[in-house]
Amino acid sequence: MPESKDGKHESAAGGRIVFRNANLLDGDHAARPGTTVCVRGERIESVEHDAAYQAKPGDEVYDLDGRTLMPGMVQTHFHSHFGAFGDGVRAPSLGLEAAPPYVSMLAAYNAGLCLDAGFTGAIGSSNAFTIDVSLKEAIQAGFVRGPRYLAGSHELVTTGEYSDYDNNRNYYMKLGDTGLTRKCDGPDEWALAGRTEAGRGCDVIKISAGPGHGSSPAREILYQTRAELHALVEAVHKLGKMVRAHAPSKISILECARAGVDIIDHADRIDDECVEAILENDCTVVPSMLWSERFLALAEPWDHDATPLPISEGFPETPDVARARIRAVRADYDYTCKAMPEAARAGVRMVVGDDYGTPIMPHGDYVPELELYVKTLGMPPLDVIRWATKNGAEAMRLGDQTGTIEAGKLADLVIVDGDPLVDIACLGIKENLRAILLGGRFTKNTLGLSPGRGASA
Template sequence: MKYVLYGRVIDSVKDEAVENGMVIVDGERILYAGERNDEMVTDDMQVRDAGNGTIMPGFIDAHAHLTGEESRNSSGTSAFDALLTVVKDLGELVDAGVTGVRDMSLFGKPLKNAVEKGNILGPRITPGGRVLSVSAGHCDFDTDLSVKEANEKSLTGYLMDGPEDCLRGVRQQFRDGAEFIKICATGGVSSAVDNINDVQFSDEELRVIVGEAARHGTYVTAHCTGTAGTLQALKCGVTCIEHGVMLDEECIAIMKEKDIPLVTTLSVALGLADMKNLPDFMMKKAVSVKESAMNSFRMAHEAGIRVALGTDYSNTGNTPFKHIGKEFYSLTRCGYTPMEAIKAGTVNGAYLMRKDQEIGTLEAGKLADLVIVNGNPLEDILVLADADNISTVMIGGKIVKG
């Protein structure tokens, strides 16, 4: 199928929009993106006119948990219930304009396979497996279970202690289809058994994890809240930081020198304190990091750190996929321009998915993953924050919404 799309074009390459723009799609790829040129249009092309809308790359959420979290409150509590809920969730992601996801859960690989085979509707998925944590660490959510039982049951975390256990844990994630590795370098807001400033792995454990990931040709990203654990992770070879809500000048300097990206998860960092039905310990932690988070992200912006949009959403009542585009607005609260926020949620996310040669920008030869948005996000970034404003979604040249 061939399409010609008329409208304002944001390609995530240039720093400005093409107001009288055009995108031509031939099969699964983009043939042209730029100024309108009707001489390129042929009779076999389907025409779509965005009017005052904007054609832009599909959104990429660089930090999501496809775990069917809402199934705990509705259909049931088994892994099967959760997986069926995730299938529904993937459709809601697409509806919100998301065409790519970097997932941290047990389900990532089978979901990726099902989407690629066309068995279910969903965005492109880069699976990271379960999040690696020490016992009594950030992903130790049920201390009534033994470590063995927790690892058998959890859809999100995998507990391990000591270098040998770390080696086994990393290899297990690759066995489950992980394409990158995520660890908890520090404590976190949502865990009851640790403090946000806790340093969780030893240097030796971290080097084992980073080394094994390198042998598989990939990288390690780290959940980081406390400053000391963030520094330790950076010095031990971690090459991406998630959250980064307590960065200091030394952290920023290392990240700048080594081109280490930051995934901000601002919608959670800034919004957690206002969410409903959270336990007291979580509320207290959330309030304690809100101001430092804003400061960290402003520092990262001033230093020119590569930033990717991530939400940390799992489609609960507090983290609905319908409003996943709110993260764009959240970035602008920390000094980012709307265009910088858009690049964070498109091309920079593609970079962390390791697919930036294929997706993330509107350029000739790339896969046609794009959205048409009602309005102009450069004038009002909040138009991206509601799925109802996303009129068309295309993945690989196929219209999956609109």
């Protein structure tokens, strides 16, 4: 098989890559066994029944023997540099835990993990030093392995909120650089921050709209004034970029949706009124519920009297305060487990993605989130596949290019041992991912060519 200059396999010169006898999950519709998909160059040339396939000279043919062929997935909440620092267990929150070059290398490493997990697209969430812009450019230039990428920005925050790092709990540190966050107050500063981040090359401007999610209970607070929120969204949209918001409460969901925020992160406490505003403004929702589940699994059996829980909220908590917080998180989680499927059934565009890069949720291990939506929320597996593929591509605004398997679209494909509609967990076992293609090129290939039907020399 020829090697391109960046080391990725591509099809024999001018020939096609042909996948025969595939169990096709096209990212939208029910499975179609017995399907042949032909790839020419970076795009899908045809999707047809096996019987309709007509061999052409130079075809590189793989008999998938009933394996699943599906679109590459999209990780829509990607904190590129969260992960191992120093002792290998702490997760960074500021991005200042190590030197910027180290943090950048971690981001590059995580991008590779993401691709190897079958995710051919990703949308950045907040990051320090605007690393995401360089990460995106390095992937595009071909010397860093990673998915198609939309660069996230600093997290825009208001003075006095939970993550106002240089003014709140850490004011005494006199930080010269606030890492992950950038503070702005008043409509003019919010618009200026949006323009600045966009000008630096960020595609999606992240904001913190309210407190809560995962390890802390939702509180009905909106950090911004409406005028600040609207000034930001207007400024960012004028530049053709998107806004995403950490919005873990009813008021933050509602106000962000009404202001035209494109991606609503977390959306704990979503209700019918929120759903109406979300549908009206065509927002995408990232339920990101794995973090809450994993936190509760750690925190609920914890012996707080013996040792303080390592994931605390602000200053060290007394055991009783910690227990009350965990009960409130549980109430949020149980509520959201019921409300999120209802929102999905009402037509909200759901996608997958979560705060990976913490010890209980490492980068690259993304499929347990999909499992959670099937097993705990009771979502049909086909819906969750659609969240991970078609909807993710639409959230990236690449829905006309990728996210489903159709003639003319980019060949971002994953070939899997097993049927995700029977057990979605099969996607989480690396050995099951037999091949991954990004734009028609294999980034992984452990399939053997069909005997006698391989590329003609």
